[in-house]
Amino acid sequence: MEDSQEIRLIDLAKNGDRDAISRLVTRYEREIFYFIYRMTRDVEDAKDLTQEVFIKVFRKLGGFKGNSSFRTWLYRIATNHTLNFLSRGPQLGMKAPLSALSDPSPSVSETMEKNERSGHVARAVHRLPRQQKAIVILRAYEGLTYREIAEVLGCSVGNCKAAYHNAVIKLREILKNEPLM
């Protein structure tokens, strides 16, 4: 659940307070942007979708009753919006590979090896069906609990767990069939 400051910000944002909206965006923009980036693997798409998600969130904020946390609600809208986007047509995928945009500050060889390996897993995740991809990213990368994921995806905790286990097993199969070059 939110801290009291966030609840106050949400109340102010419901009344159209520009500063409160700005602070809420600042609080969650990176988290949501990187979540969407992991789903799309494209920086420009992720940027556009993040903007659309936040605009949608604040337009719908009057309907937010606080039954779930604001963060979970935000993820719910972001997940649905991104899944809709992905369902509209085949994505080129991995248009902006991780290595191309990585922070150059760590040592070059170490970063390259890590990028190669993690990029390998990321590519495998990207090949999962959309729903499985969402559940793996929400759980393994974003660290949401099964209960939070169940709220985001609108399913039971048991179904969520089973879907996650199946997705991880499938991910392992993909990685086994396409070993790192």
Place this chain on the structure above:
Amino acid sequence: MNPSCKNFQALIIDLQQGDPLPPKDREALERHLATCPDCRAFQQDIIQMFKEMGDETLPYLPDEFFQDMREKILHGLHESAPRRIHWARHFPNPFQSGWFSWRKIFVPVLTGICGVLLGFFLATTRTPSHPTPKSIVTISKIQETVVQKSPNALALVETLEDYITIDEFLDSLDDRDIQALLGELSRDLPESLLSETENGTG
């Protein structure tokens, strides 16, 4: 791999994910791993996979990137221009799964509305009152009986010929006429004929 391996694989995933396992499950998993090479290999793969996920390097994006994004969000929220309507989003291709996913609601609701409208139509549409052979015979009997037994009602009953049904005839009378006619009928007509008259029309 035996059938129970799938259950243990779920436990391995949760364990490597950092979820605490109940002691009973953990002991059972350790016993199983000691005897199952497939699940040991699975565990190693999962450990490696989660490690690589944790090593993921996200794209480096400067603060200006997020500042720009934030400004666009605020601008998008406060823009006064009418929003462009994306018809394709509101009315997607019916052959795509998105449309059919809510047919479970749409079809029953539409059917229900049609049913209610049909029921309302049938309930409010009155069957026209046409004279049946039985009611015509009854009217003739009333005329005959009244004329024979009650000359005072003669003037009223003569007008029966101008009407198709008893209902229409009665509608044409004012209160005084009705009282007079009913008084005559109740006194002069046999009771069986009166009840037949009530049932014979419409």
